[in-house]
Amino acid sequence: MATKFDIEKFNGRNFSLWKLKIKAILRKNGCLAAISERPADFTDNKKWNEMDENAIADLHLALADEVLSSIEEKKTAKEIWDHLAKLYEVKSLHNKIFLKRKLYTLRMSESTSVTEHLNTLNTLFSQLTSLSYKIESQERAELLLQSLHDSYDQLIINLTNNNLTSDLVFDDVAAAVLEEENRRKNKEDRQGNLQQAEALTVMRGRSTERGQSSSHNHGRSKSRSKKNLKCYNCGKKGHMKKDCWSLPKNSNPQGNMANTSDDGDALCCEAATAMEGRKRFADIWLIDSGATYHMTSRREWFYNYEPISGGSVYSCNNHALEIVGVGTIKLKMYDGTTKVVRDVRHVKGLKKNLLSYGLLDNNASKIETQKGIMKVFHGALVVMKGEKIAANLYMLKGETLLEAEASVASCSSDSTMLWHRKLGHMSEQGMKVLVEQKLLPGLTKVSLPLCEHCITSKQHRLKFNTSNSRGKAVLELVHSDVWQAPVTSLGGAKYFVSFIDDYSRRCWVYPIKRKADVFSTIKVFKARVELDSGNKIKCFRSDNGGEYTSDEFDDFYRKEGIKRQFTTVYTPQQNGVAERMNRTLLERTRAMLRAAGLEKALWAEAVKTVRLNREVRIRLKLRIDFLKFWINLLKFFDPGDQSRLNLKFIQIIPSFA
Known part of the structure; x- marks a missing residue:
């Protein structure tokens, strides 16, 4: 009996991996050739048809329902295969560049295991191979080594020194890295008990006397009686620090004093070994749930500073550390953005830099911790990340910018990014053209940082082929399409209908509550644009949706003398202008x-x-006056120079007008 192999059904994601698996099944069942062109010398029709039917069955059983419905009309295995490849195997140059950039900039984080990192690398290798970009074993090995964390530097030196006269082999290098990871885990396990004991000792800040075995004491523990308590101010027994008569009368432990958590100090001790090979402990920021304020002892980090007097911080050994100032610090985040942290306390003698979890939680939309990573959100945007280095202790993924560095960092990219957002997340190419024409004041060159919102929001299939024909006058041809929204808008709209003038590419958008509202909207649109332009609509192009094919539409266009054009059923490419416009808008x-x-x-x-x-x-050759033909845009232009845009009148946040 043949062995049965089950693979996860393809649901539209990770086509390259699914393709590898389904090819293995087709090969085992002897029907892999059916997804390719039939060889001319293959004359056995019965055998080919049997092979083709087996391949079709294997493909059908390996597809999820939502994908299976799209190949229902395909008659052969090759037709099915070609259809899936066309839909999901995007072989565009843009996709190849994106994957190569991701591969060559990939870095392994401390929270990621070597196995997870290798899986990520192999996935990228496979995706690039499917795009006809082959990476040899030597280069794969080099990419693996360069992507490892800094703590693997010694291993990299050993491997490269041992292969001075021969090429690196990816499988051998991967095995060596896995072996090194296992060695480290075994070492950590051996030292775990000792580190845990030391951490608990520091965390509780108590002498070993209080932790003695209670085997000699039965019933209520004697440690609860006051005579066994030890004061951490004078060192004597019989009372606690808050009741100590040796404290100065004006010293109120509860007044004008910031706290640092005992847990945090303990975990810092526990993490000392884990921090070896990283940046110096004094250079990093720790996210501490017990800290009242953001605190540091590094005066040179402040770029906006005000000396103050009064206030103390008590460390785990009850040493009072004086707060001498407060100010602002700039941090460069993991993604290259700059974040400003205000009201940071300057504490002399503090051995670590603390970000208060409580203050972050007050100012953030939410904070999540998962798989060793802490994420701080502002709205839907992740503005800060922390990496777990010990139990309940997170290290900020970022670094401090000194005053000069902060000024340069904020000036170099902020203006470019601000224009990018104000122009509706325009592409870098489009912004470069505007800068060349001196339309963007304050910018002399454009180097657009990676915008994660654009990457997330603008993924799409290959574009439709564009037509060479073009309208020769305004309103000679108008394109239209309806888009259904996933959620209802604040005004109750569930759709929007768009209209595009073929000649000028001017676009109009009308949110509507029902598809039945398309007809009344078109009448409003027609009256408006014909009044604005002085021209009449001559031809109207749309798909075959029911909202465009009703009897009232036919009567209306017949009376107005407007020619109708419909696209072929299931061929949205013929309405490409409207489809592309809607895609860009969305x-x-x-x-x-x-x-x-x-x-x-x-x-x-x-x-x-x-x-x-x-x-x-x-494509309109930067004719700003052409835009003014349709609508008064004077408020968007520089009053002193009508050839340049005015940044302050263009809004980033969506307009509610």
Whole structure:
């Protein structure tokens, strides 16, 4: 009896991995050839048909329902295979560049195991191979070594010194890295009990006397009586520090004093071994749930500083550390962005830099911890990350910017990023053209940082082929399409209908509550644009949706003398202008809402804001006056120079007008 192999059904994700698995099944069942062109010398029709039917069955059984429905009309295994490859195996240059950038910038974090890191690398290798970009074993080994954490530097030196005269082999290097990880884990296990005991000793801040065995004491523990208590101010027994008569009368432990957690100090001791090979302990920031304030002893880190007097911080050994100042510090985050931390206390003698978990929680939308990573959210945006280095202790993934560095960092990218967001997350290429024409004041060159909102929001399939024909006058041809929203807008709209003038590419968007509202919206649109332009709509192109094919539509267009054009059923490419316009509008809408941390219910207002008429279009050769033909945009231009845009009048946050 043949062995049965089950693979996860393909649901539209990770096509390259699924393709590898299904090919193995087809090969084992002897029908792999059926997904390719039939060889000319293969004359046995019965055998080929049997092979093709077996391949079709294997493919059908390996597809999820939502994907299976799309290949229902395909008659051969090759047709099915080609259809899936066309839909899900995107072989665009953009996709190849994106994967190569991700591969060559990949870095292993401390919270990631070697096995997880190798899986990530192998997935990228497989995806690039499917795009006809082959990476040899030597280069794969080099990429693995360069992506390892700094703590593996000695291993890298050993491996490269042993292979001076021969090429590195990826499998051998991967095995060596896995072996090194196992060695470290075994070492940590051996030292675990000792470190835990030391950590608990420091965490409780108590002498070993209090932790003696209670085997000699039965019933209520004697440690609860006051005579066994030890004062951490004078060192004598019989009372606690808060009751100590040796404290100065004006010294109130509860007044004007910041706390640091005993747990935090203990865990810092526990993490000392784990911190070897990283940055110096005094250079990193720890996220401490017991800290009242953000605190550091590094005066040179402040770029906005005010000396103060009064206030103390008590460490785990009850040493009072004086607060001498307060100010602002800038941090460079894991993604290259700069974050400002205000009201940071300058504490002399503090041996670690603390970010107060409580203050972060008060100012953030939410804080999540999962798989050793802490994420601080502002809206939907992750603004800060922490990496777990010991139990309940997280190290900030970022570094402090000194005053000069902070100024340079904020000036170099903030203006570019601000223009990018105000222009509806315009592409870097489009911004470069505007800078060359001196349309963006304050920018002389454009080097757009990685915008995670654009990456997340603008993923799409290959674009449709564009037509060479083009309207020769305004309103000679108008394209239209309807898009259904995933959520209802604040105004109750569930759809929007878009209209695009083929000649000028001017776009209009109308949120609507029902598809039945399309007809009344078109009448309003027609009256408006014909009045604005002085021209009449001559031809109207749309798909075959029921909202465009009713009898009232036919009567209306017959009376107005407007020619109708419909696309072929299931061929949205023929309505490519409207399809591409809707895609662009939605990409920028998603990016804007993500960047602003707003709810999806604001999509209607956001769509209005990011319409393409707000850009100076490249294909219109930067004719700003052409935009003024349709709408008064004077408020968006520099009063002193009508050829340049004015930054302060263009809004980032979606307009509610």
